[in-house]
Amino acid sequence: MLPSHCPAATHQLPTSACRRTSPAALPCPRAGASPVAEALLHRGLRAESLPRHVAVVMDGNARWARARGLPSSVGHEAGRRALEEMVRLSGAWGIRALTAFAFSNENWSRPKVEVDFLMGLFEQVIHDSVANFLREGIRLRVIGDRSRLPVSLQKISREAEEATRNNSLLNLTLAISYSGRREIVQACRKLAEKVQRKALRAEDIDEALFADELATGRASDGFPYPDLLIRTSGELRLSNFLLWQSAYSELFFTDTLWPDFGEADYLEALSSFQSRDRRFGERKL
Amino acid sequence: MTGTRARRGSTTTSHDSQKAQENLHDGAPSSSLTSCRLPSRPATQNPKMEKPDELITTGVLASLQNFIRKCIVAVISYGPMPKHIAFIMDGNRRYAKFRSIKEGSGHRMGFSALIASLLYCYEMGVEYITVYAFSIDNFKRDPAEVQSLMELMEEKINELLENRNVINKVNCKMNFWGNLDLLSEPVRLAAQKLMASTAENKGLVFSVCMPYNSTSEIVNAVNELCTERREHAGNCNGNSPNNGVHSDISVEDLDRHMYSAGCPDPDIVIRTSGETRLSNFLLWQTTFSHLQNPDPLWPEFSFRHLVWAILQYQRVYPYIEQTKKLAKKLL
Numbered sequence: 001m002l003p004s005h006c007p008a009a010t011h012q013l014p015t016s017a018c019r020r021t022s023p024a025a026l027p028c029p030r031a032g033a034s035p036v037a038e039a040l041l042h043r044g045l046r047a048e049s050l051p052r053h054v055a056v057v058m059d060g061n062a063r064w065a066r067a068r069g070l071p072s073s074v075g076h077e078a079g080r081r082a083l084e085e086m087v088r089l090s091g092a093w094g095i096r097a098l099t100a101f102a103f104s105n106e107n108w109s110r111p112k113v114e115v116d117f118l119m120g121l122f123e124q125v126i127h128d129s130v131a132n133f134l135r136e137g138i139r140l141r142v143i144g145d146r147s148r149l150p151v152s153l154q155k156i157s158r159e160a161e162e163a164t165r166n167n168s169l170l171n172l173t174l175a176i177s178y179s180g181r182r183e184i185v186q187a188c189r190k191l192a193e194k195v196q197r198k199a200l201r202a203e204d205i206d207e208a209l210f211a212d213e214l215a216t217g218r219a220s221d222g223f224p225y226p227d228l229l230i231r232t233s234g235e236l237r238l239s240n241f242l243l244w245q246s247a248y249s250e251l252f253f254t255d256t257l258w259p260d261f262g263e264a265d266y267l268e269a270l271s272s273f274q275s276r277d278r279r280f281g282e283r284k285l
Numbered sequence: 286m287t288g289t290r291a292r293r294g295s296t297t298t299s300h301d302s303q304k305a306q307e308n309l310h311d312g313a314p315s316s317s318l319t320s321c322r323l324p325s326r327p328a329t330q331n332p333k334m335e336k337p338d339e340l341i342t343t344g345v346l347a348s349l350q351n352f353i354r355k356c357i358v359a360v361i362s363y364g365p366m367p368k369h370i371a372f373i374m375d376g377n378r379r380y381a382k383f384r385s386i387k388e389g390s391g392h393r394m395g396f397s398a399l400i401a402s403l404l405y406c407y408e409m410g411v412e413y414i415t416v417y418a419f420s421i422d423n424f425k426r427d428p429a430e431v432q433s434l435m436e437l438m439e440e441k442i443n444e445l446l447e448n449r450n451v452i453n454k455v456n457c458k459m460n461f462w463g464n465l466d467l468l469s470e471p472v473r474l475a476a477q478k479l480m481a482s483t484a485e486n487k488g489l490v491f492s493v494c495m496p497y498n499s500t501s502e503i504v505n506a507v508n509e510l511c512t513e514r515r516e517h518a519g520n521c522n523g524n525s526p527n528n529g530v531h532s533d534i535s536v537e538d539l540d541r542h543m544y545s546a547g548c549p550d551p552d553i554v555i556r557t558s559g560e561t562r563l564s565n566f567l568l569w570q571t572t573f574s575h576l577q578n579p580d581p582l583w584p585e586f587s588f589r590h591l592v593w594a595i596l597q598y599q600r601v602y603p604y605i606e607q608t609k610k611l612a613k614k615l616l
Contacts, residue, residue, distance in 0.1 A: 106612050180572060181536050188507045189534045195511040196518055202511040210504050237605070238563075240572045240612065247500055247565040251576070276560075280422060 036094055043267055045093075049274045051227030053097035053171075054090065055249065057241055058083065060233030060257030062114075067257075073117050078259035080125055089266055090170060091136055097171040097223040099216075101241045105179035108148065122176060123153045126160050133160070137169030143215040144178035171222050180243035187213035216245055225249070228273045232258045250276050357592060358409050364599040365606075367552035369413035370406060371574070373566055374399065376558030376582030383582075389433045394584040396441060405588050407455055407489050409595070413548050417566045419495035421464065435472055438495065442475040449482060456488025462544035463497035464505075490548060497544075499568040506542035510534065545570055552605075553598050557583040573609045575601060 037047045058079055065075030083100055090098045103118060126140070133140055142157040149157075157176075190213050194200040200209075216224040226242060226249045234255040238246065252269045254261070374395055381391025399416060406414050418438070424431060445452060445459075452459070461476045468476070514534070540546060551567065551574045559580040563571070575598050579590055 109611050184503060185534060185536055185539060188510060188539060191507060192511045192514050192534060195515050202508055202515060205504060205508050207500050207504050210507060236576045238572055243568045243572060244500060247568055251561040
């Protein structure tokens with residue numbers, strides 16, 4: 001059995017163990033009941049070989065709008081609808097965690113008008129969705145460098161996180177103002193401080209300890225490592241998203257722009273994941 | 286997803302590594318490639334490894350191949366060329382299985398393909414090459430396979446040590462990145478000797494990641510950085526406030542402690558055999574690299590696949606450069 005800090009280890013936990021450790025909520029008809037399995041089979045997917053945690057880089061809103069001769073704000077609104085659809089589908093198909101890359105550190109260099117619009121959009125989306133999250137059992141978390149976000153957005157995301165803290169059906173993580181390298185540097189700073197305070201010896205820092213310091217939290221919290229990482233709009237890069245956590249993730253690249261990413265594309269990504277042979281270095285690189 | 290369809294039946298770069306090194310003795314690196322078959326030749330399905338005699342081509346044909354290759358290199362050099370290419374050499378075992386040859390031979394042919402690719406890259410003016418030779422996770426494999434891989438590596442490193450003038454001719458500086466303590470004594474000593482003997486070379490930088498895991502590289506860097514900071518704080522002896530020491534830890538600080546300190550980030554990461562994963566390889570360094578997943582297995586990876594990879598890179602180059610510059614400004 002691999003040690004739990006290793007990204008590969010979480011994938012080997014049997015699903016029944018995961019279900020037992022989550023707090024006993026209202027019995028939900030969606031949790032592994034046969035209608036879900038049937039719906040999946042109907043679409044050519046097997047429930048047991050679906051990814052537990054899907055990460056998505058929502059790229060292509062501005063390009064989508066430009067192609068239609070519309071302002072980028074329309075593209076971002078369309079992107080919002082695509083994300084809501086993806087959240088709905090993930091919940092319906094029993095995917096336990098979804099991480100979406102909404103705004104990267106590099107995006108701060110976009111025109112101020114667009115950045116302000118996006119911040120307003122995030123605030124509105126979180127505000128409008130809290131009721132839905134509570135109903136559907138979705139737990140929201142926001143990761144990234146909060147200090148750069150407008151105060152109102154910080155406040156509302158904190159409140160939403162608090163309100164949905166006890167939900168367990170789907171962990172939705174929004175990465176806003178996020179950079180993978182910064183996350184690692186941040187963890188390094190925290191550990192350096194602990195070493196300084198003599199709470200920790202430098203020699204004792206290992207992968208487990210380091211992984212715990214990352215924003216995505218401990219392995220026991222849920223599913224910190226994505227099984228599948230989808231990137232839209234044809235870019236073949238990771239662009240500073242979940243560097244540490246995506247060590248063993250299956251990558252799926254598609255040319256579809258994010259606002260056009262719908263059920264059919266999602267199914268394609270999941271089928272592709274299903275057909276992959278994941279070895280975690282054991283038989284082969 | 287970038288993919289190139291290679292005919293699995295063709296035996297493209299299946300020249301013996303020993304042959305390659307013998308030819309290197311003769312002079313310019315390109316002469317070793319006269320023993321390679323270009324994929325445009327009709328290929329026969331040959332399940333057994335070819336004998337060295339069959340690989341020697343006639344003088345005229347060899348010169349023609351050389352000339353064609355030089356022309357192609359000249360043409361693609363008009364566009365932006367990558368400075369650093371990283372390879373995940375996946376597919377050796379599958380290659381051996383398809384050809385019904387002994388498994389160890391798959392790795393040996395993989396090594397031949399590696400030397401060939403190295404020389405092609407050198408011809409094209411690529412300055413840094415990094416390969417993922419062995420992952421720390423691979424220690425979990427069948428002990429017999431691990432043992433044979435270690436023996437192969439020891440053998441090849443010793444060969445390179447003996448033919449040091451070969452490396453020096455290409456002016457190659459060799460690096461071994463990874464947790465070398467996990468290697469057995471003879472392999473580790475050989476690797477350290479090779480690194481020491483090529484440390485002064487200023488040409489192509491060839492880095493072999495073995496045994497390597499990006500997560501342990503990052504933890505190692507954090508470890509070293511924390512120790513460094515603690516010693517620095519110890520020297521100041523409580524005169525500076527606690528916060529001052531840590532809040533200025535930056536990306537550059539961590540960069541300095543990575544095994545890859547001093548090397549630029551890879552421009553292209555090529556993982557053969559069509560798998561789309563990073564498998565814990567250079568996670569920190571490849572954040573803006575162009576990821577490619579050609580279908581051929583590693584022993585089949587040849588000159589035309591490399592050219593295709595570079596052409597793909599050139600196609601997206603303007604966009605990548607723009608994002609990289611932006612990111613470096615903000616990080």
